[in-house]
Amino acid sequence: MGRAVKKTTIDLDLALFRRLKQYALDTDRTIREIVTEALQEKLARETQVTEGTQTPVKDIEDNPLAHRVVQEIERVMPTELAVRMLSQKCVKHDVFLETLTRRQLTKELIDDVLSSLHHMADDRRIATIRDNLMKLSAEGGA
């Protein structure tokens, strides 16, 4: 089943519209795709500016998986920073830390987290965190 959509009409500056149309041709995408992507990026940025990509610590307490993931990151940094970093990484992967599921805890998300984390710990500790996160993810088995 497709996602619900809402049709709307907006007036664009002619020069801007021409640039948009050319960009759509150059990138072989539709104007709808480009406008949707641009709006999503703009709104995500605004959210970060006003709230940061920051999930309060209390918001993850109801999600045992998110709580366990945070506990792993807490091995190398304080809780609040760990939650903020994970929130940011989750947003990048189109998921939310507070509602994170095992399926959403993908290898790509784990690798992204570890790519930042390797500045904060030695290889051995990173390997331990990686093993534990993989066990928590759907890709890590039952």
Next chain:
Amino acid sequence: MVFIDSIEGMDMVFHTEPPQGIICVVVGGAGTLKSSFVYNMLQKYLDGHPKERAVYITFEESKEGHLKNIKSLGIPETPQIQMIDIASFKADLELWDQNIFKEEDYLNLILERAAAPLAVYEPHGEEGSDDAAKEFPPKYLVIDSMNALLALLGLSEPLVRRKLQDFFFRIRQKGVTAIMILETQVVDDRPEYFLVDGIIELGTEKMGNEIKRYLQVRKMRATRHEMKPFLIEASDGGIKIIGELF
């Protein structure tokens, strides 16, 4: 002992070892080997103390850049010193969100790391041995540099002393010996000096056509030490104290 008999010739400078848990600044201008000196001192000490650990937090230079520098002086990297590269971590996260770090994060991170247990590393702890299962909190903490940390905190001058006083109090409670690197040409009159237990100055002196590097202990509480400057030299095997400067 970390100060008195780690780097060759340090016994000429120190007659007794500073007590564990002191806060000491290593101060000097650019190119005076501050970072390499501190790393070399800890690396040599830890080499003979396999169960002890140090945490080295770098706020300015990347871990890779720092290790490249120390290796160029013939100082070996040791897994007993855990490098925490806040500079790269911050740059990495701020690509996506400029506001992810809050001012209190930096001090909290240092305090948390100062007490966090560190694993026993190879080659000292063998897998499956009793040591491998144990974790020890660090005995030494390095902050490189205080200038960068203070810049990140964005404190105005009147607030610096109050904030540092509270921070140093909390560091002392952890029981680690903290070594803070401070880059400045003005060795006198900084707010940190009144709050710390020790000040080691590294500098350069023009002697004829040559520029010589020196080390001078300006202050070290509860320790007998020389006040004179001592000539230091960086050779293939790291840093050495050669003798008195004059």
